[in-house]
Amino acid sequence: MPEQGMVIRGGAVVTAHEIKEADIWISDGKIVRIAKDTLPKATGTTVFEEVDASGMYLLPGFIAMPTPSLYKRKEGQTYIEVMREWVRSGCTSFVDVLQLEPWMSRPQLEYQQTRHFNSPLDYAWHLGMEAAQLEGRTVARYRELGFSSFHVTIRSPEEISSIQWETLWQLSASKQTIVHLHIQNDASVKQEQRDLIRQLWLDATKYWKVRTVIADSSAAFASREFDPFLHIFRLPAETTDRAVRYMYQRFYDSCPVASPLQEVRIDCRRRWCPPEMLLCLLVRLASTNIAKAIGLYPQKGSLTPGADADIVFLKKENWLTKYDLSTILNFSETHLPTSVMSNGKWMYRNAQFHLSIGMGRRIFDTKPNVYVI
Structure with a gap:
């Protein structure tokens, strides 16, 4: 047949x-x-x-990156409503961060992942951890369980010097891993400390050639401060308009910036580029670049x-x-x-x-070190 x-x-x-x-x-x-x-x-x-x-x-489907993590939502109907809102705005897959706790054994870690067995969308897991947990054996062990992206929370500049960078370099090259930097976002970390943490992280990852995503846009438009292959910047909503204009001015250059669709805000009080060109830039920022950064490209983020x-x-x-x-143009609300x-x-x-519960698949084979953005 x-x-x-x-x-x-x-x-x-x-x-x-x-x-x-x-x-x-x-x-x-x-x-x-x-x-x-x-x-x-x-x-x-x-x-x-x-x-x-x-x-x-x-357009290629967009990729959602929920904050806070979606797997912590226990009420089934709320979970499905979130999925429907994503689909209605054009998202066809998502990435969730599972926070690693000291008490979690392997069976407990796997149990935490069962939440997305009901997902109607394809999804990938990232693992969140503290700086002290970012050491070679831990990363290698969880890499074997299918995790290739690790979100690390840094609270002080001293924590960066304690990381086993040589081991991470080896794993980054041989096991296709990537590290996401998250600077603790509260009053305990002063702005001077945030700036110092970001700079030390940029310097260390550049020296050891560890590919990283930085959830901080302060250096995203200063090309002398970062390596365009090693450093990728996940932008907050307030800088996405600047990023789209930046990409338009350097249309065929490498621009290592990405932002989930739900966080994209573009100021259109004056038309500064053709509308179809803006649509291409939106696809690049919220679909193609994210897919490349998290290792889903070209399976996702491309037609x-x-x-x-x-x-x-x-x-x-x-x-x-x-x-x-x-x-203020936001694709997911206006169009x-x-x-x-x-x-x-x-x-x-x-x-x-028409979505069906459980039709989504977990994507294991992610390769976040392959493509220039």
Whole structure:
């Protein structure tokens, strides 16, 4: 019996750098071809359902990074409502941070992960830890359990000097690991200390060639202070407008900045770039760059052959005609997509949800050290 596939015709495919008219062919949840052609809708092994996307932009699915961690939400209906809001705004996958506690044995750690067994979206786990836990044996042990990204909380400059950087360098190179810096965000850490922690971290990771994501934008636009391959900056909402303008001015340069869609805010009181170009920049910042930083690219964050068929359908007329209506443009609030697809299955179509509990998969094989951003 022939397999069921899908061909999406008539849409404009949006990538991080361009928009092109093309058809998207999908089989077994993957994109198998992107081209403007008239191939038959049936082959010897696959029958392709045809979907009309005329007047639509086709974007790669966005990636949510919830704060605080979603796995701590115990009420089932609340969990599903959060998922629905993500889908409705164009998110097709997410990353959650599991905080490592001293009492957690391996079975307890695995039990904490069962929360997302009900997830309708694909997801990846990151592991959160204190600076004292960031040592070679611990990282190697959890790397074998499928964790490749480690979120480390630093409270003082002295903690950075106590980290076993030589061991981390070896693991970063051989095991494809990445470290996320989080500076303790409370009154106990003064601004001078925050600046010193950030600078010491930049210096140490640059010297030891450890790839890192820094949840602090202070150095993101000072190219002399960071290595564009090793250092990636996760931006807060207040700096995303500057980041998008920065990328527009250096359109084909490496810009190692990323921000989840829910945190993107763009000031559009004056039109400073063509609206379609802005859409490309938005895809780069909130989809492609995040996927590269966390090791999901090109499986996520791209519309290319071999990638998961995670596709957001956005009406052109909404984007082009309502672009200037808000002084602060937030895609997920102002320009909601018409339909959202994940792994070739409809999650949201014509304002109706079709997501199923438990259809999401955990993604294990992440490689955060592969791509320049």
